[in-house]
Amino acid sequence: MNKIQSIRGMNDLLPDKSPLWQYLEDKVRGLFERYGLEEIRFPILEQTELFKRSIGEVTDIVEKEMYTFLDRNGESLTLRPEGTAGCVRAGEEAGLLGQPQRLWYRGPMFRYERPQKGRLRQFHQIGAEVFGLQGPDIDAELLILTNRLWRELGISSHVSLEINSLGSSEDRASYRQALVAWLLQRRDALDEDSQRRLESNPLRILDSKNPDTQKLLAGAPKLSDYLGDEARRHFAGLCAILDAAGVSYSVNEKLVRGLDYYGKTVFEWVTSSLGAQGTVCAGGRYDGLVEQLGGKPASAVGFAMGVERLVLLLEAADAVPESVRHKVDVYIVGVGNVSSQMLVAAEALRDHCSAARVLSHCGGGSFKNQFKKADRSGAAVALVIGEDEAAAGLVTLKYLRQDSPQQTLPLAEATALIQTLLTTSGENGGRSS
Numbered sequence: 001m002n003k004i005q006s007i008r009g010m011n012d013l014l015p016d017k018s019p020l021w022q023y024l025e026d027k028v029r030g031l032f033e034r035y036g037l038e039e040i041r042f043p044i045l046e047q048t049e050l051f052k053r054s055i056g057e058v059t060d061i062v063e064k065e066m067y068t069f070l071d072r073n074g075e076s077l078t079l080r081p082e083g084t085a086g087c088v089r090a091g092e093e094a095g096l097l098g099q100p101q102r103l104w105y106r107g108p109m110f111r112y113e114r115p116q117k118g119r120l121r122q123f124h125q126i127g128a129e130v131f132g133l134q135g136p137d138i139d140a141e142l143l144i145l146t147n148r149l150w151r152e153l154g155i156s157s158h159v160s161l162e163i164n165s166l167g168s169s170e171d172r173a174s175y176r177q178a179l180v181a182w183l184l185q186r187r188d189a190l191d192e193d194s195q196r197r198l199e200s201n202p203l204r205i206l207d208s209k210n211p212d213t214q215k216l217l218a219g220a221p222k223l224s225d226y227l228g229d230e231a232r233r234h235f236a237g238l239c240a241i242l243d244a245a246g247v248s249y250s251v252n253e254k255l256v257r258g259l260d261y262y263g264k265t266v267f268e269w270v271t272s273s274l275g276a277q278g279t280v281c282a283g284g285r286y287d288g289l290v291e292q293l294g295g296k297p298a299s300a301v302g303f304a305m306g307v308e309r310l311v312l313l314l315e316a317a318d319a320v321p322e323s324v325r326h327k328v329d330v331y332i333v334g335v336g337n338v339s340s341q342m343l344v345a346a347e348a349l350r351d352h353c354s355a356a357r358v359l360s361h362c363g364g365g366s367f368k369n370q371f372k373k374a375d376r377s378g379a380a381v382a383l384v385i386g387e388d389e390a391a392a393g394l395v396t397l398k399y400l401r402q403d404s405p406q407q408t409l410p411l412a413e414a415t416a417l418i419q420t421l422l423t424t425s426g427e428n429g430g431r432s433s
Helices: 018-034 048-055 060-065 084-093 136-153 169-184 192-200 202-207 211-219 229-245 307-316 339-352 367-376 387-392 411-427
Strands: 045-047 067-070 076-079 101-110 122-131 160-165 265-270 279-285 300-306 330-335 358-360 381-386 394-399 407-410
Touching: 018 101, 018 122, 018 136, 018 307, 045 048, 045 084, 048 060, 048 076, 048 084, 084 101, 084 122, 084 300, 122 136, 122 307, 136 160, 136 229, 136 265, 136 279, 136 300, 160 229, 169 192, 169 202, 192 202, 202 211, 229 265, 265 300, 279 307, 300 307, 330 339, 330 367, 339 358, 339 381, 339 411, 381 387, 381 411, 387 394, 394 411, 407 411
Parallel strands: 330 358, 330 381
Antiparallel strands: 045 076, 067 076, 101 122, 122 300, 160 265, 265 279, 279 300, 381 394, 394 407
């Protein structure tokens, strides 16, 4: 019988990688809380119409990439390809969007596309959405937040910020007309994909990855020339705040994003450290989406970051803390019939060093073999309990990562010593208890 394997592009998260994911998620969650964002959770399955109305029926996501099916009642359902639409639906349905809200979420998203490094069919995003605030100050604060996150993760030198303004829907309509007229005169010089988009979503041609198309676009009309006064003021205000806050950025007039609901501010944090998959965080303002989905008009701005890509970037930037690389702080080794004493000692350590990761060796084995496992675990210290020590209420503390003499002492004293050792290690950049 053939083995059942995972679906292509839907990967398992194995124990050697999960600590890094947990580290990243904890960092993000803690930072969001410091900025006053509250967590919201919503289903991975929604009515297909939600995404058609929000993302746009002529986008690549809706046309080619969504996992859509009919349920037993004949209703069309879709695995969420992104988080903003579901967040808006949940907030509006619960009556939250009548006043300012600062929300964040995390979880899996699904798109049927060609799997490659940093791009999967089941991928994970962490997103933030803010509702009910109109000015450029909240746009800027979200960018200041993400800028701080990169600093705290140690990857600031590997990312850069690109921003643009898409203006109002009226601004984009005027620009679209001018752009299409210009492109029609050069239709034969466009690549096949851009020719298709010329009829359905011409603004997406601006971020074509085809070098010849990009060369052609150098002479195209610029969206900035079609922005109204309100959009210009909003964008100028955003730039002024970012300048004052010391957040570096570049204006990319070809940045349009791939979702129809964006207007005014759009942005991407990009990297050159991951090859073709250069965007690690992106978002913008979408003031019309709440009303478009049936709610009362509400301004909104947000972003999403790709967890898989950020994990890859942490590794590429050599920004993974040593405390994440090892899984155990204390490894307990036994000699003789001392299994119960080993487990009691492990519980005492967990009681008094609540953050310590303690592994008590189980399954027997020689003393030499146990010590090999202790060393491979990455533990800072080993606690050795023999029958004589157990009878006397003592343990032997052996240092595995520093040149210090081993000590035989009562368990309570060993626990206090380990507490100090791990706390000191945490203050010096290692794990804190």
